[in-house]
Amino acid sequence: xxxxxxxxxxxxxxxxxxxxxxxxxxxxxxxxxxxxxxxxxxxxxxxxxxxxxxxxxxxxxxxxxxxxxxxxxxxxxxxxxxxxxxxxxxxxxxxxxxxxxxxxxxxxxxxxxxxxxxxxxxxxxxxxxxxxxxxxxxxxxxxxxxxxxxxxxxxxxxxxxxxxxxxxxxxxxxxxxxxxxxxxxxxxxxxxxxxxxxxxxxxxxxxxxxxxxxxxxxxxxxxxxxxxxxxxxxxxxxxxxxxxxxxxxxxxxxxxxxxxxxxxxxxxxxxxxxxxxxxxxxxxxxxxxxxxxxxxxxxxxxxxxxxxxxxxxxxxxxxxxxxxxxxxxxxxxxxxxxxxxxxxxxxxxxxxxxxxxxxxxxxxxxxxxxxxxxxxxxxxxxxxxxxxxxxxxxxxxxxxxxx
Amino acid sequence: xxxxxxxxxxxxxxxxxxxxxxxxxxxxxxxxxxxxxxxxxxxxxxxxxxxxxxxxxxxxxxxxxxxxxxxxxxxxxxxxxxxxxxxxxxxxxxxxxxxxxxxxxxxxxxxxxxxxxxxxxxxxxxxxxxxxxxxxxxxxxxxxxxxxxxxxxxxxxxxxxxxxxxxxxxxxxxxxxxxxxxxxxxxxxxxxxxxxxxxxxxxxxxxxxxxxxxxxxxxxxxxxxxxxxxxxxxxxxxxx
Numbered sequence: 001x002x003x004x005x006x007x008x009x010x011x012x013x014x015x016x017x018x019x020x021x022x023x024x025x026x027x028x029x030x031x032x033x034x035x036x037x038x039x040x041x042x043x044x045x046x047x048x049x050x051x052x053x054x055x056x057x058x059x060x061x062x063x064x065x066x067x068x069x070x071x072x073x074x075x076x077x078x079x080x081x082x083x084x085x086x087x088x089x090x091x092x093x094x095x096x097x098x099x100x101x102x103x104x105x106x107x108x109x110x111x112x113x114x115x116x117x118x119x120x121x122x123x124x125x126x127x128x129x130x131x132x133x134x135x136x137x138x139x140x141x142x143x144x145x146x147x148x149x150x151x152x153x154x155x156x157x158x159x160x161x162x163x164x165x166x167x168x169x170x171x172x173x174x175x176x177x178x179x180x181x182x183x184x185x186x187x188x189x190x191x192x193x194x195x196x197x198x199x200x201x202x203x204x205x206x207x208x209x210x211x212x213x214x215x216x217x218x219x220x221x222x223x224x225x226x227x228x229x230x231x232x233x234x235x236x237x238x239x240x241x242x243x244x245x246x247x248x249x250x251x252x253x254x255x256x257x258x259x260x261x262x263x264x265x266x267x268x269x270x271x272x273x274x275x276x277x278x279x280x281x282x283x284x285x286x287x288x289x290x291x292x293x294x295x296x297x298x299x300x301x302x303x304x305x306x307x308x309x310x311x312x313x314x315x316x317x318x319x320x321x322x323x324x325x326x327x328x329x330x331x332x333x334x335x336x337x338x339x340x341x342x343x344x345x346x347x348x349x350x351x352x353x354x355x356x357x358x359x360x361x362x363x364x365x366x367x368x369x370x371x372x373x374x375x376x377x378x379x380x381x382x383x384x385x386x387x388x389x390x391x392x393x394x395x396x397x398x399x400x401x402x403x
Numbered sequence: 404x405x406x407x408x409x410x411x412x413x414x415x416x417x418x419x420x421x422x423x424x425x426x427x428x429x430x431x432x433x434x435x436x437x438x439x440x441x442x443x444x445x446x447x448x449x450x451x452x453x454x455x456x457x458x459x460x461x462x463x464x465x466x467x468x469x470x471x472x473x474x475x476x477x478x479x480x481x482x483x484x485x486x487x488x489x490x491x492x493x494x495x496x497x498x499x500x501x502x503x504x505x506x507x508x509x510x511x512x513x514x515x516x517x518x519x520x521x522x523x524x525x526x527x528x529x530x531x532x533x534x535x536x537x538x539x540x541x542x543x544x545x546x547x548x549x550x551x552x553x554x555x556x557x558x559x560x561x562x563x564x565x566x567x568x569x570x571x572x573x574x575x576x577x578x579x580x581x582x583x584x585x586x587x588x589x590x591x592x593x594x595x596x597x598x599x600x601x602x603x604x605x606x607x608x609x610x611x612x613x614x615x616x617x618x619x620x621x622x623x624x625x626x627x628x629x630x631x632x633x634x635x636x637x638x639x640x641x642x643x
Contacts, residue, residue, distance in 0.1 A: 002504070002506070005500070005503040005504060006504075009492075009496075009500050012492070012496070013489060013491050013492060016491040016532075017491060225487055225488070225489060225490075226485035226486070226487040227485075227487030227488065227489055228487070229453065229483045229484075229485060229487060230481070230483050230485070230486075230487045230545070230548075231487075231504075232453055233451050233452070233453065233476060233479075233481040233483065233549075234476065234501060234504040234505060235473040235474070235476035235477045235504075235505070236473075236504055237473065398453070398454055398455075401453055402448070402453075
């Protein structure tokens with residue numbers, strides 16, 4: 001088991017290397033954090049868009065508008081101001097407006113609609129009238145709500161205008177040359193589904209990211225330090241050396257991948273998915289299924305990185321080449337985004353695409369056929385062995401050993 | 404024992420080693436003397452199995468290097484030109500890594516590593532990481548890891564390059580001790596003093612060709628010059 005000696009040394013080295021450890025530990029945290037925040041945001045928005053409570057000052061002055069708002073699902077909350085207004089005035093006093101401002105700043109309200117006392121009388125005489133919507137624009141969560149209020153008030157205004165025109169014998173179409181009709185077909189469910197699609201993406205990326213530092217250090221790093229030549233004077237066949245280095249990167253890659261997956265599902269379990277009507281049931285069986293699907297990638301990704309790493313003269317070189325390789329895991333993600341066809345048999349032989357499809361199935365709750373698993377796994381293993389063989393051949397080249 | 408016969412190595416148009424023949428016997432220190440670029444490193448690299456010669460033969464303890472490079476590597480210790488230490492491993496870990504690559508069992512490895520650390524006076528750096536080692540300290544680590552399996556043959560490429568006097572002297576005394584144990588030591592250098600102070604046999608090499616092999620006294624007799632530098636100049640000039 002000579003390769004174990006090499007793997008052991010590379011692992012010892014990697015555990016002392018902050019760069020390699022950071023890749024292993026930081027990347028897996030990224031995905032779950034992202035998922036957690038995205039889902040919570042969607043669920044919050046879904047909850048809040050449904051129910052809007054509108055604090056109103058002077059609701060009694062605008063019976064028609066208030067009715068209209070209530071018909072459109074807004075709950076009105078009349079605000080009684082503590083500050084008394086100027087007796088007999090048609091306007092709110094500066095003190096009263098200051099009180100409204102204070103209430104918003106102190107977060108008692110997110111926004112307040114202020115209707116002036118003369119509202120109905122001005123409207124009935126077809127005079128323009130201002131209602132004030134007091135908002136705090138930095139409070140992002142409130143913005144869809146007061147946006148909705150503003151829309152409704154304006155819609156009410158357009159309706160009143162239309163009625164006035166009709167009363168004067170003019171078609172209301174004249175002042176409405178164009179109407180925008182917005183139709184949002186996304187159900188909350190489909191939005192969540194599309195976010196679930198990033199789970200396979202993160203898992204596949206992990207296979208590439210987590211072992212890369214180790215793979216590069218064991219190959220290009222070895223060339224850069226000029227420690228390859230002293231290593232090769234020992235009577236150990238090249239393929240054993242390559243396998244040893246490969247396995248050290250495989251361990252990092254597999255550990256990272258497993259970590260990513262567990263953290264992803266942990267964070268999904270913390271999100272109240274049932275509130276948007278998604279049943280997301282991942283049991284230990286599915287987790288095993290996903291591991292079986294993706295672990296072949298933890299063999300493949302490091303084998304590519306070892307091959308490229310040996311080819312590269314220095315760390316910098318290797319990183320330049322490998323940044324292209326990092327595009328590979330993204331390819332199936334984009335392919336599937338644009339591809340509307342059903343899966344075809346040949347796709348099982350395309351590494352990463354195959355795993356991506358299998359993962360998508362598993363995450364959705366479907367069970368892919370055993371044959372698909374087998375083909376995807378075995379072909380990934382076959383490709384890795386080709387790269388390992390290629391790397392051992394490269395290591396025999398004089399140009400690689402001595403420069 | 405190292406025997407080289409008619410060895411030739413070309414890099415595209417350049418003939419790096421040109422029909423070189425020489426030998427290095429047991430119980431002697433043999434020096435490969437030549438300018439930079441004379442073909443010393445290339446010759447040694449063929450001997451320790453990392454370069455393939457285009458023609459000719461090289462045998463170490465009667466093992467054909469070209470036919471069985473791994474077998475030949477078993478019986479040699481090599482100090483390459485580049486030290487190539489790993490900054491995150493300690494001196495001891497470097498030695499033990501090579502011991503494991505040579506399939507030594509744990510007990511023997513521990514014993515041998517301690518032995519070498521004593522021999523090369525490395526107690527203070529043994530468990531420090533190689534990051535920041537001085538040239539001399541690096542050299543000691545390299546020498547000890549190439550000796551870890553107690554090889555019969557030792558091949559060293561420019562071993563005392565860039566070393567201070569103290570380290571140079573301790574390396575010399577270790578080589579003398581190895582010679583007394585009947586080991587075969589082949590080293591390359593372009594420093595005349597080094598060669599004349601250390602070597603029993605001198606091989607003069609220029610443009611890939613072996614121009615002369617013999618003891619210091621032989622070389623003096625054949626060139627009529629007592630000083631190695633003068634003799635070397637005479638030999639290399641006569642070639643053109």
